[in-house]
Amino acid sequence: MRAHSLRWAQSPTPQLAVKTFINDRNYPGGPGAYFFEQSTRWSGVVSNSVYIVNTWFQDGLLLYRFWTIYSRNYYIVVIPALAFLTSLIMSAILIAVLCRPGNTFWTALSVKLAIPYWAISISMTVISTALIAGRFLFMRYRFKKLVGARSSMPYLTITSGELRAGINLILTPSKITYRQDLKHTPDRASSSPAFSASMSTSWAPDETAAQLWNERCIFIGQFIGAFGYGVHLTLFVQCVHALYSGRKTRRHNWELLLFIFILFALGNIGNATSIFYAQKTFIDDRNYPGGPGAYFVDQSTDWSAVVCNSVYIVNTWFQDGILLYRFWTIYSRNYYIAVVPALAFLTSMILSAILIAELCRPGSSFWTDISMKLAIPYWAISVSMTVILTALIAGRLLFMRYRLKKLVGASSSMPYVTITAMLVESAAIYSINGIIFLVTYGLNDPTQNLWLPVLGQTQSIAPLLIILRVARGQAFTGATVDQLTSMRFGRSQATRTTNDGSTTVLDTFRSGRKNVRMGSHQDLEQKQDGGETESEFRVAVV
Template identity: 35%
Template sequence: MSNSSNPWAPDEDSATVYAEETWLQGNLLSNIAYGVELTLFVMCFWILARQTKRSNCKRQLFLLSFISIIFTLGTVFMGAQAKFTQQAFIEYRNFPGGPSAYEEVMYSNPVDEIANVCFIVGNWFMDAFLVWRFVVIYKDIGRFWVSMLTLLPCAMLCTSIALGITFLVQTSASSPFVDVNMTLAYYVMSLALNIIVTMLIVGRLLVYRRRISKTLGPSHVTCYANVAAILIESASMYSAFAILFLVPFGLGNNLGNVFLQTVNQVQTVSSLLIIFRVATGKAWAEDTTTQIMTNPGSDTIRLKKFTSIQFATGNTSTAANSTLTAKDLPLEPGCVSITHETFRDDGESSV
């Protein structure tokens, strides 16, 4: 008995009960993540569709297609996972070893195969999307250096796709818990790709943050290079969550079951958060550096000449012509200096 003080406890040992708990809790946690995914998808789709114009039609259609694909894959994955959990805990409750054994062994079940395919294919799309964001953020350093820097992520992405295909072929006949080496190889490669790209993106954004703060002041880092922006742009949430799954899984701890069922939704949420920033104009774009870093280090503010204004006094008929001008002056960031020059009827002027 797992708990002798509980007369209604199941007739399984504590290890089996714990394994079943992790599978069930992981499924419940994935439902929460899917709710966030659904909300973000609707928000992104609405904003992108509303902003679609002839001038940006290609980019908007690309983003709309991308979010529709990853959301569809995530939805099918959730449906298949829910059915598989139902089979394990209800329809095949008396499977030898219980529901946890069923979930670990029956990966060749057609329902779970659908979930696995959606999981892996969605992972490929979102890994490729992260590499694309990496290229966008680094594009201002020059085509040659961008090409050199993307060699490693692209090679790792191709390797991840090859390992993913092998993983799907092998799990269709066995289980990832049986062939742990192949499972670890695929997830380690995918995780390594995300961590490397994440670190490179974080490093680049921190450099931008320092430059913006030094040139324009700390208040100007709030949009593109604050902590939240850096974490979202780099998809750090997925990398952290993948580690939470991979470490227990590699150690053979059932705690990994909780995060295994949620990691797909977390990766989708990470991608949708980036696209939401793109849709709202807050994400780092190819021309962002040019826009906010023009004339770095300059403290001069240049204003155009204002229209002449006539001032009249109530006690005299004398009228004065006043001209507001701005001169190039070295100023503190955020300050504007305006010179007020007045011309009287006698030809004299005062400033």
């Protein structure tokens, strides 16, 4: 049952890593030898084959974009297409070779196929990138000459494809050099007596099934945490771009930029120290008495473990703080209603600060009695506060959605009151992750180690999702809440003729406070009439 519960997390690459560093870590020559010599196991073959097939789609998409950007000219795409087909054929042969018994990614035949395959694939990517970038620069130059230097187009910016190709350009020499070095080394598979041994030979350590299960949870938790870090990194880049682009129109963007840089720095430190501690656990000190599982608990006062835990605890302060701020904003900036959550936040901060001090003491760990007595109430308060605020924020958004639908009809919508908005604004991702971890941690179940690494990243992901909505103008502000909560049914009609000749009926609602006109882009504008500020909420209903 336990083995099946982890199967979703054990894709071929983590599966091979688990076999290398846990299940068969007593293999002659160590995990490094096992990794090379046993890479013909199904997990190694599937992992390599999947990544090779992945390049077909990447190169094919880039070739298609190259053809599109160059006015769908078939002549100019002939040479890149031939390079793509050559790379595809060579990689298909490489996959067939890797499936043969006794062959690995580092045997002479595999290296002879892999080096030209990657050289062709990457050089095609780099050349296509240069040509696409040149085409963009030319189009940008022509566009600026036509409409002025201050104008811009979304098509003429750097995209992830060009960034990826730039990274490939940097990594190409090191990849080819590495393959060439391997080419001149002896064929490890054929020269190793261990390789000719039966594939059923067990190199498992002398540990119980429960110990191995605990170690697998710790190890796979690192992969899940790395996945969370990838999401964190992606959101960070998107937030920086959105906030920096709107820095001239929104006065608070610099403060938000500082906030997300702090979150990103904490997330980086936590991820790096977590990986370093895992390296010490499973590689540097893998012969520790009791195995990696015992080392993971006993040596958690190591500086890397202490820094990792402390950073992620501090991260919760920022996550809980921004959620409390959003709660206050969505509830019309009412200080009275925020008193109890604010007290819970302060209590959680104090408990977590004491926990950090306790973790720094020699001989202490995350699983000693005093640490658990501090950690469980700290996380219980933090997570329960998040869950309660989540429910209250979602309830508030549902109420606003109900009022809006009564005003403008069931077919109308706003970006503030969608299901996605409710999940993001309420930091639901952290709530779910936190509840699962808190239950497993309180029960001292090994699966807690699956959720702890990614919990540290969701503490950053949840605030970044909120900030991204703010930067894009899709999140609630104090003015938005005031406008929605003060709307009433005073109704008048007007029509507007669009550029294409169609007529749009505009429904107008008055609230007596501010004037808000909601067009196709949910734009807001204020008007004053005779010294009194009047509010109109106008939504196109067809």
